[in-house]
Amino acid sequence: MVTHIQKPGVIYRHTLPIRIMHWVNVICFFVLLMSGLNIFNAHPALNLGKSSYNGRPPVFELTAEATNSGELKGITNILGHKFDTSGLLGTTYTASGKAVARGFPYWMTLPSAQWLAMARHWHFFFAWLFVVNGCCYLLYSFMTRHIQRDMVPAKRDWASIGQSIKDHIRFKHAKDEEAKRYNVLQRLAYLTVIFILLPLIILMGWAMSPFLNSLLPGWVDIVGGRQSARTIHFIVAWLLVAFVFIHVFEVMITGLWNNIRSMITGYYSIDEHKEGN
Amino acid sequence: MHMPNRRKFFNRLVAGTGMALLTGCDKLSNSKWFTEVLSSGESLSKHAHHLIANRKSMAQEFSEKDLSPDFRSNGTALPNNAEYQVMANNAFEDWKLTVGGLVVHAQAFTMADLQALPSRTQITRHDCVEGWSAIGKWTGVPLHEVLSHVKPLKRARYVMFYCADPMAADGTKLYYESIDLDDAYHPQTMLAYQLNDKTLPIKNGAPIRLRVERQLGYKQAKYIMRIELVDTFDHIAGGKGGYWEDSGYEWYAGI
Missing domain, CATH: 1.20.5 (Single alpha-helices involved in coiled-coils or other helix-helix interfaces)
Incomplete structure (x- = not known):
């Protein structure tokens, strides 16, 4: 977040490398999420422990059960609690209206058809792109002090945490001078994603690789074993989805076009808040 | 608006x-x-992977308490192959494993021959490409013991495994797999003839199946009939080195 003043009320907010890396990240996020859901569909159940067959039932499962009439019913099983999620999870309706067994629906997966081999190609290629992009981001952001200056909360940020929570709940956003800097909840959210969730999801991905398990035999047991790692990988993916939802929501309520423009051209208008966008 | x-x-x-x-x-x-x-x-x-881990790095081995109560059978549970079923009915007495190709001494091994060679027992985790894992106790002959008898030629680069299970409904497209020599000489790579201290069941690949730990389940070829050392597999079946590889799955299944 560089704040060269161009003309009154307009600041240069995002540098070119940050903008490029942001949009590369957007592409990677969607490809990884959707190809990941296609991979999940090949075995739509999550277990805890070292193996899937250890005498304990899955903690999460999408299944299809036949009803008395012969129709298939989509069932989401969370910790033994079953929910009918026909048409969305467990079953999908084909064009002719017939229910077929399928974990996540076609519009959430990449490729849209159930195609494990192709989903893996997408997932692993974009995983590389994502990791390389992330490393570039970290290097750049530490060197330009973007992390230290804009994300690590300063004393005054910690002091404003109560007010910031209240403001967020009331969808009240910063204006003028305060709009130039990230607020404390925003800082903490970015730090959590960058330094906890993303490293964790990558590590849990590695934990599923049989070859990488041999790097240091037993390291996967730190999280309870390979199947626990798979479950954590899945949960963190949805935490990231939650982050993206909140992120996009905040982008929309704090001036959609102004925010999008700042991530494309770099320029962000402080005045625009006054126009009640 | x-x-x-x-x-x-x-x-x-x-x-x-x-x-x-x-x-x-x-x-x-x-x-x-x-x-x-x-x-x-x-x-x-x-x-x-090969940059950060030694080619001889060992897959994790587990304890008896980690064993899966029933080792899941996936893909073929009984090969739709008359020749195989005749052998199975006779407890594989007539089964012989031929090992040939780019070797000095091509040989055929009976089950007794294989069992007379030094054996190894390991409890390892089987990771299916679909996402599930099962833990089993395997006993078999390390592949390097067999290779030391046939003596691969310097030109040999891959070990091919030809299996008895047809993948097409009409009885064609026999399963096959391949590994490189690094994996072939790995101490945990074996031709397993026992699962959980019992003769390997048909649903899990009797009479022998490959264990190449550190790779996914589809590499662990079942119902092995013949082994061949080659310098390239471009001309074999779909040319990608394995049945699933021919349908788009990775030849390198360490991930």
Whole structure:
């Protein structure tokens, strides 16, 4: 977040490398999420422990059960609690209206058809792109002090945490001078994603690789074993989805076009808040 | 623009863009050039793995309490192959494993021959490409013991495993797999003839199945009939080194 003043009320907010890396990240996020859901569909159940067959039932499962009439019913099983999620999870309706067994629906997966081999190609290629992009981001952001200056909360940020929570709940956003800097909840959210969730999801991905398990035999047991790692990988993916939802929501309520423009051209208008966008 | 209109427009824009992107990605998945770009990730992963871990790094071994109560059978549970079923009915007394190709002494091993060689027992985790894992106790002859008898030629680069299970409904497309010599000489790579202290069941690959730990389940070929050392597998079946590889799965299954 560089704040060269161009003309009154307009600041240069995002540098070119940050903008490029942001949009590369957007592409990677969607490809990884959707190809990941296609991979999940090949075995739509999550277990805890070292193996899937250890005498304990899955903690999460999408299944299809036949009803008395012969129709298939989509069932989401969370910790033994079953929910009918026909048409969305467990079953999908084909064009002719017939229910077929399928974990996540076609519009959430990449490729849209159930195609494990192709989903893996997408997932692993974009995983590389994502990791390389992330490393570039970290290097750049530490060197330009973007992390230290804009994300690590300063004393005054910690002091404003109560007010910031209240403001967020009331969808009240910063204006003028305060709009130039990230607020404390925003800082903490970015730090959590960058330094906890993303490293964790990558590590849990590695934990599923049989070859990488041999790097240091037993390291996967730190999280309870390979199947626990798979479950954590899945949960963190949805935490990231939650982050993206909140992120996009905040982008929309704090001036959609102004925010999008700042991530494309770099320029962000402080005045625009006054126009009640 | 009124707010509801703007919102409707925005929603349609998002949904429309989403569908267009999804269709576009499906087109890409079916194009040769893009699939090749995506597949470049495989060799990147393989090289990165071999850079950070020793080629002789050991797969994790587990204890008896970790054993899966029933070792899941996936794919073929009983080969649809008359010749195989005759052998199975006779407890594989007539089964012989021929090991040939680029070797000094091609040989045929009976089960008794294999069992007379030094054996190894290991409790390892089987990771299916679909995502599930099962833990089993395998006893068998390390592949390097067999190779030391046949003596591969210097030109040999891969070990091919030809199996008895047809993958097509009409009884054709026999399963096959291949590994490189690094994996072939790995201490945990074995031809297993026992699972959980009992004779290997048919559903798990009797009379022998390959264990190549550190790779996914589809590499662990079942119902092995013949082994061949080759310098290339370009001319064999689909040319990708294995049944599933021929349908687009990675030859390097360490991930």
